[in-house]
Amino acid sequence: MQVGNKSYRTAADVPRQVPVFPLSGALLLPGAQLPLNIFEPRYLSMFDDALNGDRVIGLIQPALEGNTTAELPVADLCRIGCLGRITSFGETGDGRYVISLGGICRFRVLKELDAGRKPYRSCEISPFMGDLDPSDDATSVDRKALLDSFRAYLDANNLEADWNSVERASTASLVNSLSMMSPYGPAEKQALLEADDLKTRAETLVAITEIALARDSDDYERVLQ
Structure with missing residues (x-):
């Protein structure tokens, strides 16, 4: 590292x-x-x-x-x-x-x-x-699910992103950057920190985002589609 x-x-x-x-x-x-x-x-x-x-x-x-x-x-x-x-x-x-x-x-x-x-x-x-070995296998991350949940969150909150930069980012950088900038509370941030690997962290972030959206909107399923 x-x-x-x-x-x-x-x-x-x-x-x-x-x-x-x-x-x-x-x-x-x-x-x-x-x-x-x-x-x-x-x-x-x-x-x-x-x-x-x-x-x-x-x-x-x-x-x-x-x-x-x-x-x-x-x-x-x-x-x-x-x-x-x-x-x-x-x-x-x-x-x-x-x-x-x-x-x-x-x-x-x-x-x-x-x-x-x-x-x-x-x-x-x-x-x-x-953690000192940066060879964590990013190919196991469901990048599409991660981006879909990120897009749904932005849409639900009337926010925008630089999608050209997002698409160019490596999967590892994307997972970690979205985890760090996510607007969730201390317990959620601790869960993201303690995730065993990059794949688990991405899945945890998607799950947290889905819960937040489902809690805030009955139209979550429609937003994701």
Whole structure:
């Protein structure tokens, strides 16, 4: 996996202790880019430290409603997040940072570390090493079903898309981009993150979209045809 100027190919390339940025409703996937607007002092400090180090942070959601403490190694965080490398960085002049994170691989939280004097949190993690291999078989993805559900969502909400760009996009980029930009809630975003492979993620996204459309319109079947 190439992220910015850094290659992540073996276990030695991936840190096992990382600062974590809890952000509800945010989704970062391996190989994708996520823009962030940082303004809280503790997270400004975290990104300062990351920029002075390996530029890697863990993006993770706060624990979802319905989780019990027993299910989570850290009570108020989801079990799985995604490592990101800071690939671009800018200062706004009013105390904010504008950051772009490049997705490296997903990780599972093992335990929270003693923060010491740091104002932010850090965790010991176990990375999903399979995410470093970009050879996920996109041919197994039902691209037509994915595009049909995307088109139905746009039609139902009176939205438009640049279909020339959509058609040119690789299947992997399409699945991950649509997953990240989808307007769904934290639970749905977590399900997309935790999908076993690209095919499962695409199927999950289609299913979530179908449920949303069916809930909002009795004419969903007609819209899809």
